[in-house]
Amino acid sequence: MSAPLPNLVHEPQKPTVSALALTLPVAMGYIPLGTVFGFLFVQAGGAWWLAVAASIFVYAGAAQYMMIPMLAAGMSVGSIVLATAIVNMRHVFYGLSLLNKMPQNPFLKWYLIFGLTDETYSLVTTMPQDCEPKKMVWVALINQGWWVLGTLMGALIGAQASSQLVGLDFALVALFCVLAVEQWRSRKSSAPLWVALASYAMAYPLLPSHAMVISIGLSVAAAVFLQRKDSTQEGVAP
């Protein structure tokens, strides 16, 4: 796969150019957040190219941020995979709104599916129904280009700097806070918040080092239990 920008220069067609323009708001977020990811990854003791590899092959913001402390603590690949699956669970539903809107070419189609991040999903679903499918792929590819570019810059800065400042990794706490606020804003019920707090309060005194995995398990169990109860009360399926 070639880099997006040189191709744009050789192929100055209108749809391609406007695909680039569409991604500019995403670039404003992906470049700085990618930079922070690359920086923290290298500061945590990872190689710069490993940070770039993560942005090329994983390409999932919150999961990539989450992997930094997990890798630094040497956690098992199994628990990293479990945590990734849970953080990215929401992606299972993104494709449902795009089933009839995909490019024919299988390579383009599977790349678009691979690149379906929160931001790409938002852009692609708001593009008009009759738009060129290729344009969706360009949007996905350019978005990933911004993310990889940011990661590379951050990783290179992080490899140079030996920072005396403590607390820069608070950016991760802030990111999770932002995501929690957005989930809260769009909530249908407040139960998930209370379930999570209760689960953590139970799990932490038991095993502080595994509090995250245990409380996720408890939350899933509570969700299944609560919804069984809901659906029996409602009687019929929705």
Place this chain on the structure above:
Amino acid sequence: MIDSMYGLGAIAAMGVVTFALRATPFVASQWLKKHPMVQRLGQFLPLAIMTLLLIHSALGSIKQNPAGPWAELVAVALVGVLQWRSKNALLSILIGTGIYVFLRNWQG
């Protein structure tokens, strides 16, 4: 140090899991539509998971700060209020992190 082979293994596994999740509707849309429980879990879990990630990571910062939890509590509250009002993730993260770094480095 993060061992590169270990890191590559984790990256490959995370990439496969993330791709599999994103591809699920394209191979199993019928199954997903038939199981409302899956959809409801998808609605329930994100807020729960984000709450857990927030508590867990904030607690991690608190444990590394000998001066106690005040800097963390102030900064998390600030990020929450900023995000609620502005809906600008980048602004909330940068200001919150900036204030936190300031509190940790220049306020004892």
